[in-house]
Amino acid sequence: MPADQGVVVNGEDQRGDVVAGRWLKQQAPGWLQPGMAGLAAIQATIIIAQSWWLADIVHRIAIDGATMKSLWPSLWLLAGILALRAGFETLRGIVAAGASARVRSLLVPQLFQRLIDAGPMLRSRQGSGALATTLIEQVDALDPFYTRFLPQLMLVAVVIPAILAAVFLHDWLAGLFLLLAAPLIPLFMILIGMGTEALSRRQQTALARLGGVFLDRLGGMDVIRRFGAEQRESSRIAALIEDFRNRTMSVLRVAFLSTAVLEFFSAVAIAAVAIYIGLGLLGYIEFGPAPALDLRTGLFVLLLAPEFFLPLRQLSQFWHDRAGSLAAGDTIRRILATPAARQEPGKPADIEIDRPIGIEVRGLTMAWEKREPVLLAVDIRVEPGQRVVIAGPSGCGKSTLLRLLAGFVEADRGSIRFGKVPVEHISSADLARLRGWMGQQAGLFNATLADNLRLGNPDADDDSLWQALELAGLAQTVRRLPLGLNTPITQDGEGLSGGQARRLTLARALTRDRPLLLLDEPTASLDRESAAGIWQTLARINEVTGCTMICASHDPDARNWADRTLQLSESRITEASR
DSSP states (O other), X not given: OOTTTTOOOSHHHHHHHHHHXXXXXXXXXXXXXXXXXXXXXXXXXXXXXXHHHHHHHHHHHHTSOOOHHHHHHHHHHHHHHHHHHHHHHHHHHHHHHHHHHHHHHHHHXXXXXXXXXXXXXXXXXXXXXHHHHIIIIIHHTTHHIIIIIHHHHHHHHHHHHHHHHHHHHHOHHHHHXXXXXXXXXXHHHHHHHHHHHHHHHHHHXXXXXXXXXXXXXXXXXXXXXXXXXXXXXXXXXXHHHHHHHHHHHHHHHHHHHHHHHHHHHHHHHHHHHHHHHHHHHHTOOOSTTGGGOOHHHHHHHHHHHHHHHHHHHHHHXXXXXXXXXXXXXXXXXXXXXXXXXXXOOSSOOOOOOOSSOOEEEEEEEEOOTTSOOSEEEEEEEEOTXXXXXXXXXXXXXXXXXXXXXXXXXOXXXXXXXXXXXXXXXXOHHHHHHHEEEEOSSOOOOSEEHHHHHTTSOTTOOHHHHHHHHHHTTOHHHHHTSTTGGGOEEOTTOTTSOHHHHHHHHHHHHTSSOOSEEEEESTXXXXXXXXXXXXXXXXXXXXXXXXXXXXXXXOOTHHHHHOSEEEEEETTEEEEEOO
8 A cells, every 4th residue: 555545735635624623622521621721711810810929029229229028918819819829730640531521431332333234344444554553553642632622722812812911911022922923832833733734644544453453463473374374574663663763753843833933022022021120110111001000010021931931832732633533533524424234224124034034126226435236136035934046256256245245234225134124224223133143254352152152142141152152063072172162262262163153153053042144255265074074064054044145155065955046147047046
């Protein structure tokens, strides 16, 4: 993949940042911005009071000749103001951190639920590794927006006008200096920030790609080692790491450069105010309020000048945090906006389907985005209790047809009926109770055998699990294990053969009495003896339970097992002769 694939640095990209920024603010608790504004107002009052009190103490010492004894009450009050300022700074950080934690804790389950609702197609388009990076890294990348940028933005919106008003009340000429210098910092901040946002978006894209490749290669480590591709894959990961490092350094270079520029302008502005105050106190300026300037007022204005630019300088630093958060937020927003693979019915039908169940398909048409139709006007009728094989070359749409029958995705056109009930009128929960699913991948988890089996029926007791294992032909194997159902296994099925892992997946579908069983390549990657055993087991399950079975398979032995064979080719389906 090219380094910059998927990154658009143009007006569309900037509009995406605007939308992402608005979306991030919408995720914040409703009380966050008003609360931050209230705390900022208190801090502005404290800053002004602190500057005035300090200027008054210096004036009393230098001009009035006050003794230390008379100054102790004022010094204690000043210490109290400083402590109060520190306390409110800490409180502001605690409140912002709490809001950030709340937003992120709500987004993770929302993302996970969206991944479930969007089905396997989203994972196949974006990759498991990239989605895992979004769930972990990019959700955490939102933290600076809520803990630093948004609170600082509210602080600038409140403190800057308050300080400006205080300075104008005492010396309008000094206030004019600040007013003219203030826009320079936001202007350069925005100009530099536009480039930073593009760089940050590229960095987030590189991070997602790196996380996806790393996780995928970790999962396929055995395959990589068998083909002796360790060096090649290590070199590829090293190249991606170097690309990510370069992008990160590009962001940091811009951040350091912008900080230096903004520090220069704020220093020049403060120096201009200091020169004006100094010349005014020395009597060299006879214009405006300068002749009436005294030490207390001059020092008060001079102390407020750094406080005036400090929030702007801090905001410029946090502007780069905002850029990273916007890039991450845009990715999260797009995933959350992904439509569900199938829409839940507004009023689910009452399912009372006697066993076994028949399926009727009429005019089924399906095309993936920007591709030719994979299914075109497909008509199928499966009688209750039948064993049907869907045969055809790889990529012809067998798995897609099974996913449509299972209700994982919705067709572009056509209808599917379970008995007399359209599939779109059946809720996902009822579908899960009606049909069992055995995919090409075992889909095991790092848990016990019992936990893996109960994915098919969380309420199944041990007797039900043993019955399912018996039907799947795995009960004797599990009984020989020292821990039985409590035996831990890994997601790779460590300790189980390929055939045993398939039988475990089959048993999981049998933990509930389901009238329909859908199987996607149940004997893929198995030797002939293990495959023959699977077909014998499936025939016995059909005889014992009477369930309807529809299987997509390349295996030649599947035709001997099936009552009917349907040939899928060039998007259409025909009845094959036995």
